Amino acid sequence: NRLDFNARQFDKVKDNRIKRWRDQEYRYDPWGNLIEKRSGTGKLQHFSYDCENRLVRAETVVNGKLESRGEYRYDSLGRRVAKQAEINGQVEQKRFLWQGLRMLREETPGQSTLYLYEPGTYAPLARVDQLEGEEQKLYYFHTDQIGTPLEMTDSDGKIVWQAIYRSWGAVEQLAVSDVDQNLRFQGQYFDAETELNYNTFRYYDSGVGRFVTQDPIGVLGGVNLYNYGVNPTSWIDPWGWSAKPSHSPDVAKWLEKGGSVHMEIDGRTWVYQDWESNVVRYPGGHPDFSPFERQKVDVPDLKGNHGKNPGGDFGKADALAPQGKADYAKNTWHHHENMMTMQEVPKKIHNRFTHSGGVKNMKSSC
Template sequence: MSFRSLQGGQASKVIAYSYDAAGRLIGSQHGDHAHRYSVDAAGNRLEQQDTQQALTDNRLSQLNGTRYRYDGAGNLIERQEPNGERLTLSYDGANRLVHLTHASELGATREATYRYDGLGRRISKTVRHTNGTTATTHYGWDGDRIVREETDDQRTTVVYEPGGFVPMLRIDDTQQGRVLSAYITDALGTPMQLVTPNGQSRWLAEPDDWAAVKNQRAMRNVTQPIRFQGQWQDEESGLYYNRHRYYDPQQGRYISQDPIGLNGGTNLYSYVTNPTGMVDPLGLSGGPYGLGGGPYSQSSLISRSAEQAESATKSCSVSSNHLIGFGQGAASVIGGNVNFLRTLSRNVGLLGREEMRRVTIEGNTIDEAARLYASNDFVREEANSRVKDYCGEGFMAGRAFMGTLTRLGPTALYGDVSEAVEDLIKKKSSCGKRRSCLPSS
């Protein structure tokens, strides 16, 4: 892997990686800086020495001078740095981190308390400093992704790739106004830079092999907490919140065991064997990203899309119309995403008053359509007939294929539903009480 200048000159930095026979990362060369990793059969990173005592239940007790202690459930409860810095952690009955205390080598302390919703998603944290100041951060979610971070001074909204965990856009709202930034990521989706529309860099950093940030530069009051896909850094501890668990970049693994137990594999603390080509956005089960055969790979998406296409068309006759419909269905995903972008803009407040009113009407239209489908035979039969027509033409097969392949299928749904629903309601309105419009008994 190499990084080249914007002028297309020679590579300014070349990074080379080395792996063992099991595909595990054991070394890297970043320019003049070489890194070597020693791992045991279970994938635990070890001290750089000839011999190493076997780890009990894969609980790492020491790495590069840092010592670790665990509770009876296998949760990390203490981290002691060589310089005297100490981190102590507490968990609830569900093995979720709820409190920690960080004591620096100079005696300053920080305490943090974490709260979760009924789905186990972290919704807030409160950090108290030695000087008595307290700061609370709230989090907003879209499924399993953090899309909003809010403090007393700032609200940050993050837009991801549709259906994925790679950040694309960031909107910061403060008392001084709104700032729009774009993420520049590496091939794995890890942020490396934040830039404004005019090309100004707001944040720049270089992650190491296990996502620890180095050489970080940023404008005043600008922080960027996203690390590997699905990870959110906590400045007070250096740990990365990873949905179901917390990740420690110093160890390159999680601080608690896999919540799915033995189904998680032989090493319940493992992140991934190869952090240069694999991701674990949920803190549960990692896999290859990009080309390959893992759960987040393009080949896997294509395989699943083929299954969806087969399911959508198995009850339909295949003809030339089927092939034409397949192309129409694939194209509909692109068209549907126009409406998705408009909805997205509305959610972050970028639309004008008239457009906001228009989208609100469409939202009410969808609610009305749901009611009509449940209560009106005419609307229900018309909608069912359209679905059958699409199936016979291969429309749904094409939509399933393109939507899954590009990960844009869910975002296009709003556009399709909105258009079809408005048409149905218009037909219902023009029908009125005329008996000729109602289905014959």
């Protein structure tokens, strides 16, 4: 939890809910949803939620005067499909169309924007704007190592949008803003009326690096139910609730070596590609080494060890394997997470794509 080191005495943080940060004060409802945020002496925000803990209404009052408000609607899958925002008397209505859990299109009266993404990720590649009665306009995104838009250029290569960010995703400065651009961290959409980022299943406050509601999947997303991630320069959370696989490769070091990381759209599956184009998926948080499998065998009464003697797990696998003993010069046995199957895979792959698997499951079940 982030604490204000300028304060004389730290406020107690219960259930990971911040009560005070710098000049901001926070108040929550019994379900852990942020319902009031006070900034300085003159700015007050109110937030209202439905029975699914989804934000449905927000108001911002500055010096006693209503400055902005927003109302939000969702479909049966929890995706936001419409919003109405009013800022200083100017009303804007938007509708959103989805492809699975990825925003495909946004529409306002007389105008639409279509988004194109890198395959299998939420990192934007391009967008196509269509204003009624005019020709389409094509823009290209230029992103950082985790897919956050840094610049947007038009079809002639001219920069029409450029941002400088703080560590946790807040825009420090819009160096160029000829065209509105609301995408932030992967899966996030900035709402000017609240200064929050819509993050598919939650809303994210980039000013403090935290979500405003608890994680819908509970502790499966981490013990801190409001935390975005360990490191915002190497960790992404496009849905607002999916955790990085336990013991998988460190993302920052992986990227430094030339690898890449993304999450599949249709499942909570992280995918790592190394600098030699080897790809390993982590369905359910465990590595799928089947593309590199030399042979496999089911072995009864595994103990979770690496012994090559007749009573050890490797020795048992060698005795029962259809192709005989593993080629230990190049390969090793991998304990599958089902705690029964042994897979012979290349040492390079097994060691490089770090993981938790059958050994951990066996020791946990003891």
